[in-house]
Amino acid sequence: MSEESKKRLNRRKFITLTGGALAAAGLLAACGDNTVAPASATTAAGAGATTTAAGAGATTAAAGGTATTAAATGATTAAGAATAAGTNTSGVTIEYWSWVLGSKESVDLWNRTHTNFKVNYTQTTSGTPHYNKVKAAVAAGSGGPDLAQIEFQLVTSLVVGGALQPITQEAAPYKAKFIDWTIQQVTLGNDIYAIPQDIGPMGLFYRKDIFDQYSLAVPKTWEEYKAAAEKLHAADPTKYIASFSPAQPGQFAGFAWSNKAKWFGTKGDAWQVTINSAETKKVADYWQDLITRKLVKVEADFNPAWYKDLLDGNIATWVGAVWGAGTLATNAAGASGKWAVAYLPQWTAGSKVSGNWGGSTVAVIKGSKHVKEAVEFGAWLNSDPGPVGEMIKGNNIYPATKDGGSLPVLKQPNPYFSGQVINDIFTESAGNVDPSWTWGPTIDQVYADIGDQFTASTNGSGTLSSALDQAQAKTVADLKSKGLQVTQ
Amino acid sequence: MVIFLVFQLIPVGYAIWQSLQATTRSGLGIGAAGSRFAGLENYAQALQDQEFIAGVLRMLVFGVVQVPVMLFFALVLALLFDSSFAMFKKFFQFAAFLPYALPGIVASILWSFLYLPGVSPIIAALQAINVKVDFLGPDVVLWSIANIVTWQWTGYNMLIIFSALQALPHDIFEAARIDGASGWAVNTKIKIPLVLPAIILTAVFSIIGTLQLFSEPTIVRTLTNNVTFKYTPNMAAYNIAFGANNPNYAAAVAVTLAIFTFILSFGFMKLTNRKEK
Helix, strand or coil: CHHHHCCCHHHHHHHHHHHHHHHHHCCHHHHCCCCCHHHHHHHHHHCCCCHHHHHHHHHHHHHCCCHHHHHHHHHHHHHHCCCCCCCCCCCCEEEEEECCCCHHHHHHHHHHHCCCCEEEEEECCCCHHHHHHHHHHHHHCCCCCCEEEEEHHHHHHHHHCCCECCCHHHHCCCHHHECHHHHHHCEECCEECEEEEEEEEEEEEEEHHHHHHCCCCCCCEHHHHHHHHHHHHHHCCCCECEEECCCCHHHHHHHHHCCCCCCEEEECCEEEECCCCHHHHHHHHHHHHHHHCCCEEECCCCCHHHHHHHHHCCECEEEEECCHHHHHHHHCHHHCCCEEEECCCECCCCCCCECEEEEEEEEEECCCCCHHHHHHHHHHHHHCHHHHHHHHHHHCCCECECCHHHCHHHHCCEHHHCCECCHHHHHHHHHCECCCCCCCCCHHHHHHHHHHHHHHHHCCCCCHHHHHHHHHHHHHHHHHHCCCCEEC | CHHHHHHHHHHHHHHHHHHCEEEECCCCCCCCCEEEECCCHHHHHHHHCHHHHHHHHHHHHHHHHHHHHHHHHHHHHHHHHHCCCCCCHHHHHHHHHHHHHCCHHHHHHHHHHHHCCCCCHHHHHHHHCCCCCCCCCCCCHHHHHHHHHHHHHHHHHHHHHHHHHHHCCHHHHHHHHHCCCCHHHHHHHHHHHHHHHHHHHHHHHHHHHHHCCCHHHHHHHCCCCCCCCCCCHHHHHHHHHHHCCCHHHHHHHHHHHHHHHHHHHHHHHHHHHHHHC
16 A cells, blocks of 8 residues: 555654644644645645544544544544444454555445455554554454554564464465465465555656756666766756665665565575675665765655655655655645656666565454454455455555556556656566565564664764674574574 | 552563563464563663663763753743742743643654754754754754753743742741842742752652653654664663564563663662752
């Protein structure tokens, strides 16, 4: 889904909190800049996950509670509305938790069209609060959902954390509907643990107006990308080819992924950790060079200052994923008609390798007594054009099914991108995502380590490459301290 | 007694018990996880965790600077409001107290916007006169957070000191004035010594508050990468528990922090008590 993919706790938390608090407390005026502050509130309403936050914010003001509590209240309200009329031949009702907009409509659709069992939906607050709620329910042993939304990178961590159930047999009939590499992402050992929902194939967003103004060619390789960076910055020192956010490991993982790197692997009953492999270091050295020569702007992303740079054209490209189209349209609405999409630049001229940034699954939570029903619903939710269409409408998801990319709704010209059919590029990208990437068992820790080490590097101590060495050492130590086996 | 047992001792006891356990897994970690008695292993790890220690030290530096500054402001404001010549007393008292009434998260968001380049009117104004500031820079961000905390809590501390001042019998001041004491002398020789217990109380609260700093840096972290995920000890405990999914170690970190806070605040009280005698 689009929101989740914007991943990282940081931004989510920020939008959730700012969206809510700003909308509620009417503090916009206090923020000084009228053009930007409301944009963030709009994001909250537009981008999906955060609508709850904006709504809940009002509750905050009224009830005087904290933002988190208020968000939870909002979620409960949404849950109540999900039950629809219809018969229920088995008497079974499964509980589904997600923050993707359009899920409620999908659940309603199921309850209208299916009689064998019912689904009850609870809209949660995106990101960390969602996972904390799931983890707490698992720890408590009751009150948890049967099925919950889990982002790709966290599936393995949650399996090792004991929160998910294997669904290998139940999922077998549906497996073939989903893109092969997405199934690979949710498989650990010999078991499948989740059903892919949406993906984030990467691409290059670029400012057509700026590329025209400085007669830059759209880069097909990273070499050309660097040349464009030099030319642009030389022509106008206030402009950069891109921003680099040190604490954005999801994006960096996507970069590494598209250079056929692997951070984790399994060999028999042991983990392999290769965060500082040659493939990843090549990517790190490339960006380090751009950082050292000040050809990219080092700044945190997904916050109002960054949106302003996207809007004003201070940064001319963004190496993003399919859901980024929504990010731009909502947060840099004023730049409509100026952005375009190109295929991800390549390390080798002529190749078409791609990576993935973001995307989600639904997984059966430990303790569920209705695994079969949960999987049946999950597979329907993520592959049937009905619910998929609802989630595209609600949250701009890009489906993980093999034929999902050819849905007519995804082949529409996009007015924000001057009528370009941007999904032509992302569909091709989705087909070329390197299938060998594997997520490790401690991904939150890995992201935190890489983020903090990269930040230290960009502040002048060490390089991105040495930061990867440190992250590698810390991850291996962390796995071992958890009793997991690590091998070369 | 029952209430004390249920709501005070049991949670603390449970946290300590948790901190003495460790989760055991094997191989890839797919199978059911067990748990074993780990003794003080988690504590040993906490004391060797450089980021956690750095977080504690960071908060000490923070406290040494921020607490005195804030209490100085609070004291001066309280004395002003207590003096006879302050104008619009009620209004200013309300204004000084207002930030405390605002939830910490809202205050942090508000300030965050003032710190954010490209959005902040302060930065824009400074830039107009050619002053370049980065409120979120690696060395500055701690003091930007200190500013939020000071802004928020000065009024609260002021109120505690002020009410202590109000409780003082007014005839002492009259007597002093008749004896020819200046306003300054009344303040430094009589008022401040008499409200010292209140000042110490606010100091202890502030020390505890400093070590427990969480929501302000967590919000600022969304704007800058310079606030790391173990920036303050409380953030470390939270992120270890939920992010790294290691509740046992998080419990150990939390208990270590509690012991440390305990030592520090009681040490401070001991120290000031001795001085008084």
